[in-house]
Amino acid sequence: MEEARAGRQLLEALGLRERKGLDLIACPSCGRAEVDVIEIAERAQTALTDLAIPIQVAVMGCVVNGPGEAREADLGIAAGRKRGHLFVKGQVVRVVPEDQMVDALVTWAQIIADDGVEAALAMADTSAAAEAEADRQALLESKGDDANDSGTKVELIRKL
Numbered sequence: 365m366e367e368a369r370a371g372r373q374l375l376e377a378l379g380l381r382e383r384k385g386l387d388l389i390a391c392p393s394c395g396r397a398e399v400d401v402i403e404i405a406e407r408a409q410t411a412l413t414d415l416a417i418p419i420q421v422a423v424m425g426c427v428v429n430g431p432g433e434a435r436e437a438d439l440g441i442a443a444g445r446k447r448g449h450l451f452v453k454g455q456v457v458r459v460v461p462e463d464q465m466v467d468a469l470v471t472w473a474q475i476i477a478d479d480g481v482e483a484a485l486a487m488a489d490t491s492a493a494a495e496a497e498a499d500r501q502a503l504l505e506s507k508g509d510d511a512n513d514s515g516t517k518v519e520l521i522r523k524l
């Protein structure tokens with residue numbers, strides 16, 4: 365059963381089968397994440413599965429690298445500075461409080477299903493993109509551009 369579901373999702377992701385349901389992806393989380401990505405992704409999966417909408421959704425743990433993936437999905441959210449940046453087809457449409465991230469995904473998935481992507485984009489908050497960029501810059505300033513200290517880790521591995 366699980367294998368069949370994975371196979372179906374693979375075909376849908378490759379565009380070889382019409383999407384029939386939810387395809388939710390989440391980042392693996394890392395030192396930059398400011399939320400419990402897995403917990404939010406699980407709640408989103410449960411809430412969105414109940415809607416039975418054919419849609420790809422991305423749940424990302426930070427607003428620095430998360431938007432890249434979130435922009436690729438039909439609907440995406442990236443967390444940071446106690447807020448969630450909500451994307452529809454790559455455009456920031458809302459910045460919502462962290463505790464409303466799952467509700468926002470459900471609301472906008474329903475808008476896309478009922479009225480289509482163009483209608484959803486027309487409802488975008490015009491100040492959302494600037495707010496999102498301000499959050500992103502603030503996070504970069506507070507954590508630097510290498511929150512996972514990958515440079516040090518690479519040096520340690522090289523010495524092994």
Ligand code: SF4
Nearest residue numbers: 391394397425426430
């Ligand atoms: S950099 Fe951001 S999006 Fe990437 S794994 Fe870490 S928290 Fe997730």
